[in-house]
Amino acid sequence: MNAPADRGWITTPLTPAIVRGALELEATGRGVLPHRLPARARAQCADGQLAMAESQPSGVRIALRTRATALELDTLPTKRVYAGAPPRPDGLYDLLVDGELAGQASVSGGDTVTIDMSTGSAEHTPGSAGTLRFAGLPDRDKVLEVWLPHNETTQLVALRTDAPVEPVPQEGRRTWLHHGSSISHGSDAASPSTTWPALAARLGGADLVNLGFGGSALLDPFTARAMRDTPADLISVKIGINLVNLDLMRLRAFGPAVHGFLDTIREGHPTTPLLVVSPIHCAIHEDTPGPGAFDLDALATGTLRFKATGDPAEVAAGKLTLRVIRDELARIVAQRAADDPQLHHLDGLALYGAEDAAELPLPDDLHPDAAAHRRIGERFARHAFAADGPFAAPA
Known part of the structure; x- marks a missing residue:
């Protein structure tokens, strides 16, 4: 999705300061992949189930303090398709404003992994990134949290807002x-x-x-x-x-x-x-x-x-x-x-x-x-x- 021409977008690096709940962020060449196990742990187990599970960002969210009224997030999801099973819905992103749910959306496209449960085989098909957009947010200082899909591997590509952002302080939590x-x-x-x-x-x-x-x-x-x-x-x-x-x-x-x-x-x-x-x-x-x-x-x-x-x-x-x-x-x-x-x-x-x-x-x-x-x-x-x-x- 292209940004409106009259909006001045600010791009913010996707770093541990704003990406909460991950133990490690891996630069993949296509984006930043949140991991819930560190590289040393991942190297000690070749199980594909664990590799898929730990790369699905359950509990991982982008947390910002800002006056922004619009936010865009480019992501590269990995969709799972089970042969013979009903289609799985796209992963859902939750937007929380000051701790309250204020919006939900999905990102289409991305990579696809087709799994045949009868044989255990999996076929990977690459795809392109998509864009998540939330607009019309309150024009005041607030905490925004974008919770990533808990059941869909998600690479973070770019974050844009129409106002400056800063990390949310950890004090008191x-x-x-x-x-x-x-x-x-x-x-x-x-x-x-x-x-x-x-x-x-x-x-x-x-x-x-x-x-x-x-x-x-x-x-x-x-x-x-x-x-x-x-x-x-x-x-x-x-x-x-x-x-x-x-x-x-x-x-x-x-x-x-x-x-x-x-x-x-x-x-x-x-x-x-x-x-x-x-x-x-x-x-x-x-x-x-x-x-x-x-x-x-x-x-x-x-x-x-x-x-x-x-x-x-x-x-x-x-x-x-x-x-x-x-x-x-x-x-x-x-x-x-x-x-x-x-x-x-x-x-x-x-x-x-x-x-x-x-x-x-x-x-x-x-x-x-x-x-x-x-x-x-x-x-x-x-x-x-x-x-x-x-x-x-x-x-």
Whole structure:
């Protein structure tokens, strides 16, 4: 989109001073790619699922203080197309003005990755950048936040405004560092500022760094090291569902892996409030181990659903279910809390339990919908940021 001839546009470099929520910005030659894991961590894992998930900028936003009444952002998105599945909508950008949603838009075009779920193959087709534009903004000093699509890899190409901008001061806001699965990433949330961590952060007055990675909350040591090395005032880890639906490990390995993950975080944050959250209710994996799989019969009818393929009888031999993981996490936190008063536990069923599933069922049997994201975010905020909660503001 071309700017009006009578408007004097100011181009602002896309740097960490205004791009919040990313751990690293990579210059690609086509733009700036926000990463939610640093290069050292990415180099230690060749998994394509993780590479896609960490490059999708959940929680990443451009934050500015300005009097601008118009803003343009050129981006290069990467669209995912699943062969045989219904088309995915374009990623959504949220514009917040002084913390309130003021506009939403998408960017068409960009690169395309076509994924065949039956074979695991992927074909990449390059495309061109598009332009996002918001106009008619209030003519006053204000904070603008453009939240990038939580489920669409997005390279930032250029930012233009019709008035000067400056970074938003960090003073008075605590940084909340969170790690979790696709649910924390934002799968099936309505928009990037309404994933449950984004909602909880806004309610708690915290500055979010979201390390929720679809399919990739796997107690990876490189993720723990990234968290160790990231400045934070508050930390939470939501553990469980991916370990089950990938059938990644057995109970014997799970406990020591949790201890190791928490030990690594504590190396960099020895006294920071650290909240361990167990899985929300998910009927297919409550008592049935993984691996999880796409329901191909449902997919043939144009419906995306998941199913559990494990055998409940194998739990006795150490296979993991959500119920097993909840019990083990509660035991581990209770054990460690004797020497770590800033370590806390939250049962995920308090965020979304069986009664919630009856009222707000998981549309694909795995991920909460927009209404459930809101409920989870509000409940998390009420628990964590309460006056007597683990993330209570200092007196």
